[in-house]
Amino acid sequence: MYSLSNSNSTMTHPNLFLVPHAVHRNDAVPSTLGLDLNIAALNIHRENMFLDDPEDFSITIVGDTLYSWAGTFEDMELSPEVIRALYLNMGYRRPSKIQAITLPMILTPPYKDLVAQAHNGTGKTTCFGLGMLGRIDPNLKAPQALCICPTRELAIQILELLQRMGMYTGIKIECAVPSLTANSTPVRDRAPVTAHIVIGTSGTVHKLMSYKKLGVSRLKVLVFDEADHMLAEDGFRDDSLRIKKEIDKFSPHCQVLLFSATFNEMITKFIPRVMKDHNKLFLKKEELSLEAVKQYKVYCADELTKIDVIMLIKTKIFELGANIGQRIIFVRSRNSAKMLHEELVGDGYSVTTIHGALSVEDRDKIVKEFKGGLTRVLISTDLLARGFDQQQVNCVVNYDLPIKRGTSEPDYELYLHRCGRAGRFWSKGSVFNLLCLDTDKLVMEKIEHYYNIQVPEVKISEQAFEGALKAAGLL
Template identity: 30%
Template sequence: MNADEAAPGFADLGLGPELLGVLTDLGYEEPTPIQREAIPPLLAGRDLLGQAATGTGKTAAFALPVLERMHADGGDPDALVLVPTRELAVQVSQAFHRYGRELGVRVLPIYGGQPIGRQLQVLRRGVDVVVATPGRALDHIDRGSLRLEGVATVVLDEADEMLDMGFAEDIEAILARTREDRQTMLFSATMPARLDRIARRQLRDPVRIELGREAAAAEETPLVRQAAYVVARAHKPDALARLLDVESPEAAIVFCRTRAEVEQLTETLAGRGHRAEALHGGMSQDQRDRVMKRVRGGGADLLVATDVAARGLDIEHLTHVVNYDVPSAPEAYVHRIGRVGRAGREGVAITLTEPREHRMIKAIERLTKRRIPVEQVPTVTDLRARRLEITQSALRDALVAGGSDRFRVVVEALADEYDLMDVALAAVKLAHEATGGDADEREIPAVAGPGGRGPRRDDDRGRSGADGGETTRVFVNLGRAAGVRPQDLVGAIAGESRLSGRDIGAIEIADRFSLVEVPESSADEVIEALRQTTIKGRRPGARRERYPARRG
């Protein structure tokens, strides 16, 4: 059987026999939608702008055309692939090695955290494809060790994440040093306005493909059970721990927005007995490798990570994805939950949402065309029932496994004094308590769901704020002396944060400072937003008020 007969789907795309043979050996039968749409125009030399989420096969969509069109001359690289993280650099490099093995392709990943001496040696010997993070690529370019004169193809993979990490200027600087007639491919899970502007400047009449994102939403989300839980920020750690206790995931990724949140939440979960590991961009490569080894080897069942740090990771036994915060872009939500529910396996996507984040939930529902059910955080009664189920399951497994005969003498002795049912109850009680079954728990107050959905309990009475949540006051070091008016503060906050004017409470303006009442859950965001803007031509300082906000 020849390669064309073995891989008819790929043969129709115009790939050569060497690549078709490799794809056959790897068990590839039919191209994914993005591969079917992207490979022919890329083989024809067209630029491409692809919106594609994880799990759509986009790496092969750009790697196969790059390899097919490669003109290796033994010297400078023919292709440059820019990626946001070390993990993705390694993953993409491995893919190029896998697909290009019959072509003798030489691939080098270069990224920070790896000795630069080895990278310099390999670059001097000559490579065909360089897969790099932008910062390290620019470092080599400035050293003269990475020459771009021969680069005919540039790929920007996970471009939105590279922008979020602050690589926009590095990317522009790298592209400015490549040939004007290069072929450029840009792949991204989301397409923010800033990225679209870069694409317009750097790509020439590109083929646009957006089916990768739609395919991910349509094909993957039906296998994912989705649920949102509305929780005030102060109760989110307890709510997450409660949900994890009830769900008992085989393996889960918990997504957080910041490194600090990752570290704090990991410590909190570990303190409650969960085998949690942190992963974020501030860790060394050795630290990250050790974490992933523990997760993949079963030494940890929870990975608490930022979006950027988790890019390129593939955990085969992943069962749950948890959004500790609602993703700011709806596409990012699809991107995250696409990690579970693959290959016919069911998965679970849990989102902890604060009361004022209902607009973001609505935007996700519009994109996925599926309603996200708003559920109630399990009560203490629910948790106790679940723990009893776990104890019962463990006892059933012990009965099936056998090997308990050496305890028979204890049961027979006790049966002479007590009823056999009472003996069994005492044994179950001891087994249950040994696993922390009677640990003290606090009820987690319920709040109204997005757009008013979901129940509200009586213990929410007396809370201030339009949504029943806590509020706090932000101190701003500008007041009447600077000409500041209430509308100036409202405009600055609403223009730079996710809050609207309706979300902002009482404003007090003194001669040299102002106090603004905002939701407690959004205070840090408001402070950061104020520090990044100007009011009356001045950049204000902002912090939380040093004294508790007055309650109405």
């Protein structure tokens, strides 16, 4: 085991280290699709191959295989077509630190399993996305990579990202999520899946596999995104385990990748059941507080005061438009979402609301409009707390604090995921936590203690909220 930080590395494991590759100087890279990529002509900046991104955190890696730190995308086992898409479609200049470390671990034989924890917004989706694209043989018309995630919205988001990164490769990608319409083709009557990569929710993927429509005999990579939720008892563990068991029958050497921003103790103990010989990459708990995001707490006298606070801060948050970007208000239940929606719309404000009881057509429409910037304020249950990636969101309001189901204990991981919706990719962001009950205050105190942080109070006044936004760098 060793720790790696921005300034130095301290090795305590004799068989594991990272060393920077030399930058490749060849200008032209031949393309299998006739799309010759002239790296020099793209004017990619390479002034710092040691990646001095503003990611000031420590990384702990456990393993017994030597890997190299990939200073550029050309240092990785990626096709010229994928590299072209990263520069031209994605606008990337160089890998983030997490990508520079994890991609060599994914793409280097003997393709060991990997448990990877990374901040929200540091490019972990791109990590496993490139990991899948890098293992595909486009000439083999069969599923070779499978990604399982908790929600339809996240699956579609990952699909869209991979389509952009794989645009020039000829690699086919399919989404396996619940059908939009009641008259869609039943699973038993549909054609077998021939896409190279499948992204889906666990229930739909398991159903496809049960009907033998999704073959796994040629599968090389299995990814669990938001793995702490996918393998949790109150999450999607049963379907996830069934999928893994079926894959083990036909592709016992399939590489397994577990990615999440958080891993609790229960999941850490559960990992040996789904992984063999594997590497681990973790962040220290105190590094998970998302310092790029300013967190605040607002004490409210009662539930009605929470609504009054929302109405008050609208003058500083809702009406600043382009200065603040987009906002998400998280609530604990569908009833709270409906009530708050009606109050805000009744007061003349344009908001949209999403929760699990809506039809998939409505959910897709709401997400599309929000991602397209047509709506600025979104009320959501925890349906969008994990993995939802919208860089324009830089303000989150926790109307209700997240607690574990059936208890009054904080859901620490979910709080972190919610906060992670603001300040994506290290941009500035703010989080306002509304507290009215004694239990709310206790939950907030436990969250502060768990992450070793002190969340300042904001008084209920226009001047105080303006000061908070200025401190967050949003005014």
